[in-house]
Amino acid sequence: MIELDKVAYSYGGGELLSDISLTVQPGSFHFLTGPSGAGKTTFLKLMYGDLLATAGQVRLSGVDTRTMSRDQIALARRKIGVVPQNSQFLDHLSVADNVALPLQVAGRDATEAQADLEQLLSWVGLSSHRDAFPPELSGGERQRVALARAVMMSPDVILADEPTGNIDWEMSQRILKLLVELNKMGKTVMIATHDLTMIRASKAQVQARVLRIANRRLQLAGADL
Amino acid sequence: MIELDKVAYSYGGGELLSDISLTVQPGSFHFLTGPSGAGKTTFLKLMYGDLLATAGQVRLSGVDTRTMSRDQIALARRKIGVVPQNSQFLDHLSVADNVALPLQVAGRDATEAQADLEQLLSWVGLSSHRDAFPPELSGGERQRVALARAVMMSPDVILADEPTGNIDWEMSQRILKLLVELNKMGKTVMIATHDLTMIRASKAQVQARVLRIANRRLQLAGADL
Amino acid sequence: MKATTLAMALMVGDPHSDRVVPPTGFTAQLTSFTSAAMAFLACFALALSVSSGRLADRWAQELSQSLTIRISAPGDQLAVQTQAALAVLETTPGIEEARPLDADEQRALLAPWFGQSLPIEELPVPQLIDVIEASDADLDVDGLRLRLQAEAPGAVIDDHSRWRRPLVQAAQRLRGLSALSLILITGAMAAMVTLAAHAALSANRSVIEVLRQVGARDDYIAKAFVRRFTLRALGGAAVGTIAGMIAVALMPSSEATAGFLTDLGFRGLGWLLPATIPILAGIVAFAATRFAALRTLRTMA
């Protein structure tokens, strides 16, 4: 469970986010929208402890991220799969190794999870690229590898920042379906996106809440979509 | 004028693009679509000499890019504004300096173009970020800075690779409008995108050809959109 | 404590964390090369230091710690002045023994010149006094000369062994200089490895970000870099040291003119001395990289 309690954030200038409260229940499905530069990425970073709130509390499993040690944050992140907006990889490792990286970092044996890995790669349509290196991927392929990496550890929470920004409609639908399926298995999902058609398409498949950041505040959207 | 004559390209494995012929007339407006990994980015790179065709000819103003020296390619690029899919900047220079970079590289005086610069920044909605540094920008803001940089030199051709991948609907419309306006001023525009709603929205504003890369070939789409 | 554990883990190796750092790169080569070059220079400086030290010791031993006083005077005066000189010597600090030579000894000294049959008693041969300096005190030869002039005007100090003293000082100075450059070289290497580690860390900023994102702890990341750099420095220094030792061993040593720097190099167990260079380099690299890595990781929070 992730709780935000009167959270504010500022990069140094004025406040970007103010007085934001939200409880993300385990197993819930959220979309996060808002204009470019509204603070969607910032909001997600607060949720996985990459940024620390300048006011209020962000609690992961009840613990304020500001009181967590660096090691504790690292451990908490192993339960949160993140698909960053601008995904980066270890360019000297193959796609398969990059997807398996979270296991390796956690000291777990990647060979056990071999079947999961292959299945995941095939779901995102990259089985044929498993031995390619990240610099050889197209923009959409990178996003899909990042998604596979985020999902690999079977985390409790999946935070995806514009996961379909460079991906065509059919593939977007596939990816949405994967996330819905994971949500049905009990995982919490939050997707930041500006792609309203994707939000609309999801309505048939899952009970999703649509949040909107505008003017520093978090609003519940939905009816108007 | 950019001409592709039976162009093929391969990264070393099988052919990614085969037997592609196309003449891009000055002042024309093209969209380029196709599934993720089809070769849209590769296609654009062939058009500005970042990649050289493995078969056939790509001619810029009648000259085969494969026969051009490195300096000639550099000079040709000053007439082609590129918005890359994953835009990069000089992180130690401000947004304004990054946008003015093409002028500086060409040895021209940036102060002359000051008015253009400010107008351009305001059009892409980044006047308030003119002194920010690129690492402080959001994903969508980066794309808009990249667009402003591509347009700054007032190039003959603008090649934009997913320029609205991370940008909300309203801003996308603004950017489309900017590109249409530039096209009306006689500039050639080609936009690679998977965003079909944007292509549809353009129909009212401009006479655009929609190209589609599928199965290594270039097809003319359009009626089915 | 923690560092010890880490140093041990370093030797055992952790293939997991190893792979996450890009394998090559110019900073890595730079580290290896810098270590090698500095180790090579250090080897030379060490050899020079050891050789000049050895030389200083040998020359110091050869300083016979003795001088001769020669008293020439008309027959009757000779005995008187000899006694006076001996009295002066007795009260001079820094003198262990002063002994007049007897006739046989004087004859032996003159033999190469005049043969054994010299009638020494009949000739106006000067009286010689053999003076042995105390090894711990420093004899003031100029003061002694003045005092002797007053008491025994026919006395001349033959300072025959003194010319070597500045040479001993020179050798000691050379040893000091080489030791100084050894310290400078080590310091420079430490600084360079630290800077190279910093450079590698900032060049691999995105690697660190990726690792952070998937839940890697600082220690895991630091370890990967530290291990890489320590092994590079160790390897580079080992190669440089071996090259340096070969170069020192190959230095033409002309035994014929056996002397000063002609025996530049190590002797016997001394050859083990340069082996400390790569070990030192490894320790320096370990400490420098670990410091750099943890600092960088903290600032990249």
Place this chain on the structure above:
Amino acid sequence: MKATTLAMALMVGDPHSDRVVPPTGFTAQLTSFTSAAMAFLACFALALSVSSGRLADRWAQELSQSLTIRISAPGDQLAVQTQAALAVLETTPGIEEARPLDADEQRALLAPWFGQSLPIEELPVPQLIDVIEASDADLDVDGLRLRLQAEAPGAVIDDHSRWRRPLVQAAQRLRGLSALSLILITGAMAAMVTLAAHAALSANRSVIEVLRQVGARDDYIAKAFVRRFTLRALGGAAVGTIAGMIAVALMPSSEATAGFLTDLGFRGLGWLLPATIPILAGIVAFAATRFAALRTLRTMA
């Protein structure tokens, strides 16, 4: 030709291309520091080389280029053996002059021992021959000794000035050693600057890509990096050289025991010599970076 133009442009400066390269970075610091450290070491090596060279020259001059032959023999044999010895000396290569001393000269030599009144004609005093070596040829003293033994068995060579010869050799050797380390240090610096330039270029790969994309020519990009690195190397080396010169100047020089390395350092116009170090460093850095930049740019096509 092109390089000269570039080198000039370097001095004049191009604020435009300058700004496009990120201003700081550890590779830059590494370059400055490496240049400084190497220049410091080079300064020391140069000082040692110059001093030992000066010493070798001085000592070589002081070698009196002469030796004495002493012939002791029973009265009648003496003249015969002296003639034989002179005959031998006449046919020995490397000897300019050989002259037997007359009675007055011999008396003067023995005066300190026996006073002026020695009845030299009545004593079995040996005959002395003063030999002056040719300055350009090398006298084979051992060979001469053997030949004299055969012809004049009473002859003994008094090789009194020869003890200094190994010292001259040693000083020359030290000069050679310092010159060698000077070369090594310069080579190491060149390699390090090249590697640092490579590292900086690959760390700034995205900068190069951006510049390429907006139409920058290779020359423009290379110039920006080359200028940065050349100035860094030049600056670092200048600081290191000045520090080295100060350190050399501060070396305690005990004039009292005036001798060997006690006058380590430069003299007069010699102080201009180390000024070549930063210039050399700048040239090396210029060549190394330009080579590295153009090569990297070509491979990044």
